[in-house]
Amino acid sequence: MTLGLEDALVSGIPIGVGQRANCDVCGADLRPNDRVEVLVLIDGTEIDVVTTRGMCCARGSLRPETRRPCWLARGTLAASIGPGGHSRVILTGASVIDRTE
Numbered sequence: 001m002t003l004g005l006e007d008a009l010v011s012g013i014p015i016g017v018g019q020r021a022n023c024d025v026c027g028a029d030l031r032p033n034d035r036v037e038v039l040v041l042i043d044g045t046e047i048d049v050v051t052t053r054g055m056c057c058a059r060g061s062l063r064p065e066t067r068r069p070c071w072l073a074r075g076t077l078a079a080s081i082g083p084g085g086h087s088r089v090i091l092t093g094a095s096v097i098d099r100t101e
């Protein structure tokens with residue numbers, strides 16, 4: 001499988017500040033090396049993570065009624081240092097598994 005443009009775009013996007021993120025559905029702690037599923041809203045050249053789900057609550061596909069341009073991607077959390085030296089977690093090795101269009 002080749003790394004597509006979408007995969008490259010979602011890899012490296014920040015998921016949370018500090019050393020953790022949370023599953024937006026059940027609130028479970030997500031830490032570096034955890035697999036996550038994220039819903040990403042595409043607005044022109046802007047990419048916004050609107051929902052982060054742990055594998056605990058992963059759905060694997062977008063709802064069929066989804067109308068807004070968005071991607072569902074899976075990847076692994078990794079610790080990173082953001083602008084200003086603050087620690088954060090980012091999405092790495094991501095691949096888009098579903099998309100509207």
Ligand SMILES: [Zn+2]
Binds near residue numbers: 023028054
């Ligand atoms: Zn969950």
